[in-house]
Amino acid sequence: MFCFQCQETAKNQGCTVKGMCGKPEETANLQDLLIYALKGIAIYGEKAAELGILDRKWGKFIAEALFSTITNVNWDDERIIGLIKEALKMRESVKDRFLAGYREKKGTAFSGELHDAAVWFADDPAAFKEKAKKVGILATENEDVRSLRELLVIGLKGVAAYADHAAILGFEKDDIYRFMMEALASTTRDLSVDEMVGLVMKCGETAVNTMALLDEANTTAYGHPEITEVNIGVRSNPGILISGHDLKDMEELLKQTDGTGVDVYTHGEMLPANYYPAFKRYGHFAGNYGGSWWHQNEEFESFNGPILMTTNCIIPIKKENTYLNRIFTTGMTGYPGAVHIPDRPAGGAKDFSQMIALARTCKPPTEIETGKIVGGFARNQVLALADKVVAAVKSGAIRRFIVMAGCDGRHKTRTYFTQVAQRLPKDTVILTAGCAKYRYNKLDLGDIGGIPRVLDAGQCNDCYSLAVIALKLKEAFGLNDINELPLSFDVGWYEQKAVAVLLALLFLGVKGIRLGPTLPAFVSPTVLNVLVEKFNIKPITEPEADIEAMMAGR
Ligand code: SF4
Numbered sequence: 256m257f258c259f260q261c262q263e264t265a266k267n268q269g270c271t272v273k274g275m276c277g278k279p280e281e282t283a284n285l286q287d288l289l290i291y292a293l294k295g296i297a298i299y300g301e302k303a304a305e306l307g308i309l310d311r312k313w314g315k316f317i318a319e320a321l322f323s324t325i326t327n328v329n330w331d332d333e334r335i336i337g338l339i340k341e342a343l344k345m346r347e348s349v350k351d352r353f354l355a356g357y358r359e360k361k362g363t364a365f366s367g368e369l370h371d372a373a374v375w376f377a378d379d380p381a382a383f384k385e386k387a388k389k390v391g392i393l394a395t396e397n398e399d400v401r402s403l404r405e406l407l408v409i410g411l412k413g414v415a416a417y418a419d420h421a422a423i424l425g426f427e428k429d430d431i432y433r434f435m436m437e438a439l440a441s442t443t444r445d446l447s448v449d450e451m452v453g454l455v456m457k458c459g460e461t462a463v464n465t466m467a468l469l470d471e472a473n474t475t476a477y478g479h480p481e482i483t484e485v486n487i488g489v490r491s492n493p494g495i496l497i498s499g500h501d502l503k504d505m506e507e508l509l510k511q512t513d514g515t516g517v518d519v520y521t522h523g524e525m526l527p528a529n530y531y532p533a534f535k536r537y538g539h540f541a542g543n544y545g546g547s548w549w550h551q552n553e554e555f556e557s558f559n560g561p562i563l564m565t566t567n568c569i570i571p572i573k574k575e576n577t578y579l580n581r582i583f584t585t586g587m588t589g590y591p592g593a594v595h596i597p598d599r600p601a602g603g604a605k606d607f608s609q610m611i612a613l614a615r616t617c618k619p620p621t622e623i624e625t626g627k628i629v630g631g632f633a634r635n636q637v638l639a640l641a642d643k644v645v646a647a648v649k650s651g652a653i654r655r656f657i658v659m660a661g662c663d664g665r666h667k668t669r670t671y672f673t674q675v676a677q678r679l680p681k682d683t684v685i686l687t688a689g690c691a692k693y694r695y696n697k698l699d700l701g702d703i704g705g706i707p708r709v710l711d712a713g714q715c716n717d718c719y720s721l722a723v724i725a726l727k728l729k730e731a732f733g734l735n736d737i738n739e740l741p742l743s744f745d746v747g748w749y750e751q752k753a754v755a756v757l758l759a760l761l762f763l764g765v766k767g768i769r770l771g772p773t774l775p776a777f778v779s780p781t782v783l784n785v786l787v788e789k790f791n792i793k794p795i796t797e798p799e800a801d802i803e804a805m806m807a808g809r
């Protein structure tokens with residue numbers, strides 16, 4: 256195996272024996288083969304699109320399958336094997352549509368050369384395992400070509416996750432699906448460095464468009480997030496804990512638990528569900544339990560009730576844990592031995608009755624903390640406060656905004672983000688989104704004239720809100736360039752959605768982003784030079800030095 260897609264990769268080079276995340280070699284190889292099969296679909300899909308033939312179910316499937324390969328999403332080899340089979344079947348149907356369309360348009364049969372990804376075939380898991388060994392990341396020998404191809408594919412995984420969430424709520428765009436196919440197909444061809452860099456930038460543009468689409472989907476379905484105090488203590492009823500990012504699952508779970516005597520709590524990246532008006536009206540929506548994803552072995556244990564994983568991050572259950580019979584997966588998540596709740600039938604809802612019945616037999620959650628945290632500062636809410644914010648900047652009450660959005664992770668080095676939050680001058684405001692916030696959202700950092708010093712926009716995809724806020728501030732101050740704002744980016748990353756967000760920021764022209772705890776292993780020294788030259792990306796260093804530099808606008 257070779258996997259270097261996340262920040263915790265071995266030695267910041269690549270996992271080669273077993274993932275630092277716990278991913279076994281066989282699972283990693285099968286995921287490589289799934290991506291290879293998707294490239295086969297993309298090769299025909301791109302050609303078909305050039306003829307004006309595009310079927311949304313191709314893009315939707317590619318998005319789902321890419322999503323399943325994101326870190327900590329799916330640990331179930333049987334599911335991945337099923338997806339490979341489905342991909343090969345879909346590839347043949349896309350091929351048939353393309354060949355028929357070609358013949359019809361050109362009056363002759365297609366006779367061009369095709370990459371192996373478009374023609375290989377196997378039907379049994381043993382053959383999959385053999386093929387998988389030959390199609391991994393290291394099959395691209397040139398380090399810089401590999402780096403640019405993987406930067407594209409890894410960013411695309413993030414785009415795929417956000418596109419999938421939007422599609423679940425009924426929002427899809429052909430352009431997004433078309434780019435997915437263009438990007439995947441491009442990795443099967445020899446391209447120039449400029450062409451590959453261009454595709455990486457187009458991935459950033461697509462990430463912006465996809466996050467905008469998801470923002471539209473979420474706010475259309477559930478209203479605009481509002482400033483909200485979220486309870487982090489517990490009640491005396493049994494509960495269900497819901498984690499991940501899927502708001503449709505949240506909606507259906509709240510509806511089905513209403514009146515059952517079972518409370519619902521969020522965990523990890525589902526915390527921002529507490530900010531949506533549509534969910535606030537449920538009296539049994541009790542608040543948030545615990546912190547970011549990597550604390551789940553302890554927190555799922557003490558929660559005592561069923562846990563629903565709607566997306567990442569699900570991490571391996573330890574020997575001493577007892578919650579395997581209480582954890583349920585759904586959507587693209589999977590875990591061997593856990594019950595998987597199937598997709599909703601057309602026009603219907605998922606069936607959470609098994610979980611609810613189990614919850615009724617469970618003890619209430621054990622209290623691990625008490626109090627409240629505040630969030631809900633997505634674009635609409637912050638823009639409602641825009642006059643106040645602009646006045647505070649003009650008067651000097653707010654000297655600088657620091658975007659500390661992104662991910663949390665296990666490494667001790669991530670205490671950097673807590674220390675920066677604690678040591679930043681009191682006239683600074685932290686803008687956040689994603690699970691990075693758990694490094695400082697329970698600290699009392701105060702407010703500036705009623706504006707809290709930590710403004711949480713929501714999930715990692717809500718970084719879109721942060722970009723809209725920055726663009727509006729630029730407008731309010733009559734500036735030409737976002738980089739002239741009193742705004743610094745100090746971003747923590749972990750998995751592939753964060754890479755999509757990073758590419759989105761680069762596409763929007765943001766320069767001087769600090770990134771940590773380490774720079775991505777999939778960026779080769781040459782590609783890093785390009786990123787430094789074009790965008791002045793830099794690694795985080797020490798809190799004091801970085802704070803001093805950021806306050807000086809560097
Ligand atoms: S997802 Fe991260 S930790 Fe897991 S195998 Fe890949 S690089 Fe390693």
Ligand code: SF4
Pocket residue numbers: 524567568661662663688689690691714715716748749750751752753
């Ligand atoms: S914030 Fe980062 S780690 Fe958390 S879910 Fe989003 S991308 Fe993953």
